[in-house]
Amino acid sequence: MPTLCTLISSISLMSFLGLVAYDARPVVVIVIGVLVVLVMILQFVVYGTHHCAKSALRVLRAGAVRDSEV
Numbered sequence: 001m002p003t004l005c006t007l008i009s010s011i012s013l014m015s016f017l018g019l020v021a022y023d024a025r026p027v028v029v030i031v032i033g034v035l036v037v038l039v040m041i042l043q044f045v046v047y048g049t050h051h052c053a054k055s056a057l058r059v060l061r062a063g064a065v066r067d068s069e070v
Helices: 002-024 026-069
Strands: none
Touching: 002 026
16 A cells, blocks of 8 residues: 555656646657657667567577587
8 A cells, every 4th residue: 555655646746747847848848758758668679679689699509509419
């Protein structure tokens, strides 16, 4: 229950601060919001690329080990 209350409190505070900032400078808030979303999406792209490269190297190493045994 404390975790839920902390989550609700932090969301409320961030919403309030976002609305106050939007009231002062709406264009800046929208630009920063778009940049935050792009960075969050980019994290998934980087993680996916890293995961695929790691898997490919694992397959190549397994093939190299198998070839050296024969």
